[in-house]
Amino acid sequence: MALREPAVQRLEGALTDPGFSWTLCMVGEDQSQKFSQLTGELRAPFSRTGDGKRISSGFSYWGVESTVAWVHACSDLFYPVMRESIESFTRRWQRIGTALEGRRYHYVSLGTGTGHKDHAVLERLRRGHPELRYIPVDVSPEMLRLGQREALRNLDIPAGSVVPVQLDFSSARNVLGLRRLVERLVGEEPVVYSLLGNTLANFEDDTALLALLIGQLLRPQDRFMLEVASTEQLDEAGARAAAREYRASPRFGEFVTSAVMQYTDLRIDMDSVSFGAVVEEDRSLLVKVVYRNRTGGQLRLTLPDRSSIEFPDEDTIRLLITRKYSPAGLEKMLADAGAVEVGRTRSGFNAAIGEPGFGMDLVLLQAGPPPAPNGSHRPPAPNPFG
Ligand SMILES: C[S@@+](CC[C@H](N)C(=O)[O-])C[C@H]1O[C@@H](n2cnc3c(N)ncnc32)[C@H](O)[C@@H]1O
Secondary structure (H helix, E strand, C coil): CCCCCCHHHHHHHHHHCCCCCCCCCEECCCHHHHHHHHHHHHCCCCCCCCCCEECCHHHHCCCHHHHHHHHHHHCCCCCHHHHHHHHCHHHHHHHHHHHHCCCCCEEEEECCCCCHHHHHHHHHHCCCCCCCCEEEEECCHHHHHHHHHHHHCCCCCCHHHECCEECCCCCHHHHHHHHHHHHHHHCCCCEEEEECCCHHHHCCCHHHHHHHHHHHHCCCCCEEEEEEEEECCCCHHHHHHHHHHHHCCHHHHHHHHHHHHHHCCCCCCHHHEEEEEEEECCCEEEEEEEEECCCCCCEEEECCCCCEEEECCCCEEEEEEEEEECHHHHHHHHHHCCEEEEEEEEEECCCCCCCCCEEEEEEEEEECCCCCCCCCCCCCCCCCCC
């Protein structure tokens, strides 16, 4: 029998076969380049303050160990940021989702994570929209597979409507490619993009990333759902409480060290992981996590390409940054990124007496006029270890 139809059409049949649990994944970039970026960042010079060697945002989640460690951290009772963000998401989404009623949207999830939130979003968007397309995007293929499975659990969305994409969305080139792909898949029909779970706060230049995503992805008919951690208190005590919140979770500690464990032969000592936080101007509490060589001697680390580097006493590897935004800081970031707010929910997590009020903001955005050139320029972030 001649195989006339294209292979991709036949694939849909294979993917919907109940006995076949494979998933499809489009790979949006050359993984060997990412590999050299990772090793390059670990070769940076000595810094006592976490400003040299680093694991940058996407690499914290990249491999299978990090994915598993992230899933564990999300359910840790001592890591309220993600656990409560996931648990309360459906309620917050129900409220903000009313602003989307009356139109049928496709869904592009930037950074799917465990997939629980995507499940809630899809559950609503697919109603009365049998043509809905779901495009989960993540730098980690393991996270994509796991998140996609959870997102689609018990939802009647055909396999052929789901197009997972492995891609680093912090690269301008990749974002342009993603826009092209989305337009191919949905034409002029509207799309909801999401960047949830305070993912934006992990990027040094968070405003520039948001400006890139809003500016390059959003057409007038599209919407962007952003979730960030927020604080009502922007002072030293708030910063200390924010650092404490992350330090308190052993599972978060495992996650945050998982990339170094995976990509170097460093023997991890959890006492060498430091959590520091500072007030970042009037915009956020900035938390920085570093690994410091406290052995009193020089170590040599082997990198994934088998080269080795010196890791002298007191040198650091920056493992992660994150933030909690003040209301004014969030407003300014949205304006500088060229985003216009069309809906918002604020939720506070139960703070003990004397503890600062931390919470989550879920904001629905549309593209505004492009920001003025250099509108987002700001001085380098202060350093809790500086
Ligand atoms: C903090 S988790 C949030 C997960 C999920 N959105 C939620 O709210 O539960 C960040 C997610 O974004 C992905 N991610 C981080 N940086 C990325 C990048 N530069 N490009 C693509 N995905 C990225 C991670 O793999 C992870 O799945």
